[in-house]
Amino acid sequence: MIKLRDIHKAYKTEFTSLQVLKGIDLDIQEGEFASIMGSSGSGKSTLLNILGILDEYDSGEYHLAGQLMKDLSEKQAAYYRNQFIGFVFQSFNLLNFKTAVENVSLPLYYRKVDRKLRHEKAMHYLEMVGLKDWAGHLPTQLSGGQQQRVAIARSMVTEPKVLLADEPTGALDTKTSHEVMGLFQKINEQGKTVLIVTHEQDIAKVTERIIEIQDGVILTPQQV
Amino acid sequence: MFDRDTWQEIFASLEKHKLRTALTALGVFWGIFMLIFMLGMGSGLRNAIFRDFGNHAKNVMYVWSSGTSLPYQGFQPGRTPRLNMEDVDYLLENVEGVDYIAPRTTVPGNITKGEIVESYEIRGELADMIKVEGFRVYKGRYIHPSDVAESRKVIVIGKRVAEVLFGAGNWEAAIGQSLTANGVEFKVVGVFGPERIKPWTESDLEATVIPLTTMHRSFGTGGRIHYFALSALPNYKVSDIENKVNSILKSRHHVAPNDPRGIGGFNLEEQFDRINGLFNGIGLFLWIVGIGTLIAGVVGVSNIMIITVKERTKEIGIRKAIGATPGMIIRSILTESVFITLISGYLGLLAGVVVIGGIDVVMEWIEVDVDMFYNPQVSFQVAIGALLILVVSGTLAGLIPALMAARVNPVVALKDE
Structure with missing residues (x-):
């Protein structure tokens, strides 16, 4: 599903060049449930941005679902993001002036799906995360855990090939964190590839495979 | 462009900042109102002058001897x-x-x-x-x-x-x-x-x-x-x-x-042309001043839209992350800008026409007869022209903010803190 070959990435300013990724090789099969672990500054967020086609890389090759993701135009990048990838963020990133169901259906709007079908699908995924009765609420009327579940429903609504989560439990308490992780587990059991970036050991332990990253290289590409 | 979601988002965004929207709209309103009002008053002046020519033949010369x-x-x-x-x-x-x-x-x-x-x-x-x-x-x-x-x-x-x-x-x-x-x-x-x-x-x-x-x-x-x-x-x-x-x-x-x-003459057509030319000049001047006022209003809209885009950087980042193309972002910002300009401009147009029409009606009603002012009016062409200017200026006002929005980098926009 995901194939990275010798990915390099540096952040350049006028005077300095900060090498963040120093040759990443990584394979993730379809249906895997993996986590990327590392301390801050290790390059894990940069790696996730590259995987999510939000950022470009300097050299190497990135294949997603058999297609090379390189030198894409903004429009192509938007298309692949919409088709292949579902994002879950630490701070949920819901639109505050839209209700839960409107938030969930937004990616389908950009896919030009008919309004009625959009609503149906959004309701279906809200039901999956157990928030069907909260569909008409605004994000500010929901708890953190509920907001994150709405965000997960939003990431699932396009039926993406890969679910990418960036510190999805970072803003949640322990109990809610475990509920959210349980949800990811359930999604994975339905056959979806799930990749979680975290720095918390017990969160990473829930996943089937831990990829440790330090100073821009992968330490132990091992099966757990 | 004209589906429900676009409008929903525009209204949500405008409603969040009612005062700001109202002040912005006022600029455009005032611009188009002044344009229409001045052109109407100009036509009143012109109509009064030409009324004095009456049915008098205009293509005429007088000849006498001296x-x-x-x-x-x-x-x-x-x-x-x-x-x-x-x-x-x-x-x-x-x-x-x-x-x-x-x-x-x-x-x-x-x-x-x-x-x-x-x-x-x-x-x-x-x-x-x-x-x-x-x-x-x-x-x-x-x-x-x-x-x-x-x-x-x-x-x-x-x-x-x-x-x-x-x-x-x-x-x-x-x-x-x-x-x-x-x-x-x-x-x-x-x-x-x-x-x-x-x-x-x-x-x-x-x-x-x-x-x-x-x-x-x-x-x-x-x-x-x-x-x-x-x-x-x-x-x-x-x-x-x-x-x-x-x-x-x-x-x-x-x-x-x-x-x-010996043989003297007076050419009425020349006089007529001169006055006509004078009023065309005044008309042109009024257009320039009016459009200048309008531009000030449009710059206001553009300014506000830039602030809006800056404030919405994060939102635009989210939208991009879940699959919005730059084109879609540009379109929504442009629609919002044209919408504000068009609505407020239309109201200004309406107010201008009502005021000019009101002056005309009141003058006729209480039978005011002023030598220099008669029957002010706004022609249909002027109104259509003003609306066209509004659409164009609304688009121009939204252009820079829209391009800014399209350039938002989702990685930067979504960075926590």
Whole structure:
């Protein structure tokens, strides 16, 4: 599903060049449930941005679902993001002036799906995360855990090939964190590839495979 | 562009910042209001000026004679040539593009009706003078060509003359009556006056008109005419004919070709064109000022949209992350900008038209008659033009903010903290 070959990435300013990724090789099969672990500054967020086609890389090759993701135009990048990838963020990133169901259906709007079908699908995924009765609420009327579940429903609504989560439990308490992780587990059991970036050991332990990253290289590409 | 979600988002975004939206809209509102208002007032000014021209023929020149200033062909300077009916006939035959020539000779007159004797000027005219001057006939008729041909003893009198001779409330009874002018008996066939009574047209109320042929025969004026008005055919410009008429008359009356005096003329078309040009200039000026005001409003919209985009950086980042293309982002910002401009501009347009229309209605209602202002109006073309300007300016106002929004980098926008 995901194939990275010798990915390099540096952040350049006028005077300095900060090498963040120093040759990443990584394979993730379809249906895997993996986590990327590392301390801050290790390059894990940069790696996730590259995987999510939000950022470009300097050299190497990135294949997603058999297609090379390189030198894409903004429009192509938007298309692949919409088709292949579902994002879950630490701070949920819901639109505050839209209700839960409107938030969930937004990616389908950009896919030009008919309004009625959009609503149906959004309701279906809200039901999956157990928030069907909260569909008409605004994000500010929901708890953190509920907001994150709405965000997960939003990431699932396009039926993406890969679910990418960036510190999805970072803003949640322990109990809610475990509920959210349980949800990811359930999604994975339905056959979806799930990749979680975290720095918390017990969160990473829930996943089937831990990829440790330090100073821009992968330490132990091992099966757990 | 026109689906429900786009509008929902626009309204949500506008509603979040009601005051800001209202102030922005006010700028555009004011701009278009001023544009419409000024153009309307300009048209009021123009209509008032052109009203004074009335039905007066515009493609007309007046020609008269005056004392010469150069000796020529043995004549001493200071001689005043005498225009006559032969000149008129000659000009009609030899100058191309002349519609008609309306001569006038004026003699002082004593008008007698029974016991009443009054002095009024007596004008000798052909039938066409009424077309040039645009007189109003209150009752009866003006001089007919047949009156001229048969030298009939008929007279058309000014309204005030009729009131004096026949009684103020009884002036209509003048038609068909006879009166004596300079000892000759005439039959009254009409009562006339100027179209709009002004200090400089009042003399028409106190004048009497008889056929020029009758005048020459009865009063011994011997074919003489004092001045004449010459009207050009619609597809000729009187200013083109003017020189030819001048040189023909100069040679017929032995006036030196280079004498600035001798044959005098006044070209109404030139005056008309000058005033017309003046108002076109004023109109252009009003457009420039109005559009300038509008631009100030549009810059306001653009400014606010830039702030909006800055504030919404994170939201735009989210949208991009879940699959919005730059084109979609640009479109939504542009729609919002055009929407604000169009709505507020339309209201401004409406307000401008209502105020201008209101002024017109009120002026007519309380019968205000101002010399310099009459019937202000906003033409349909101006309104359509203003709307077009609004759409274009709204798009321009949104362009820079929209491009800024399209350049938002989701990685940076979504960075926590």
